[in-house]
Amino acid sequence: MILKNILLAFAVVGLIAGCGNQNGTNTNQQVGDSVVSSTDTTASQQQGLVEFEEPVFDFGKVKEGVVVEHVFKFKNAGTAPVILSQVSASCGCTTPDFTKEPVLPGKIGEIKVSFNSLGQVGTQQKIVTVSSNAENRVTTVQIKGVVEK
Known part of the structure; x- marks a missing residue:
């Protein structure tokens, strides 16, 4: 049962991290007892011209x-x-x-x-x-x- 809850928590974290952060800003979200953090991706999108x-x-x-x-x-x-x-x-x-x-x-x-x-x-x-x-x-x-x- 504990393993099932842990796997479910990882699945939720994966969904939250993979969805909804399309603008490249830094967001932190509380999921259960864990804090999910996505990093700012604008630095990797910078290019010269x-x-x-x-x-x-x-x-x-x-x-x-x-x-x-x-x-x-x-x-x-x-x-x-x-x-x-x-x-x-x-x-x-x-x-x-x-x-x-x-x-x-x-x-x-x-x-x-x-x-x-x-x-x-x-x-x-x-x-x-x-x-x-x-x-x-x-x-x-x-x-x-x-x-x-």
């Missing part, structure tokens, strides 16, 4: 062989630090360098992109893919323009 000031940079017209550089700045508009895990270019002629430290909420991070126009005559559009732990896990920036002979 990458917002670029200028996701496209048009370098205009340049002569072949010129190296064009541009720094893309982004703000972490989220509530948790953003960590860039990978930044890769669509072409070997484009080289990205990026902020390696976590970017705290409200702070600015940078991605410096260098485009070597040697052998790239004509209209150019190079895409840089940015992977992170942010809410928008994969974002892109692009550098474009015309390379003249």
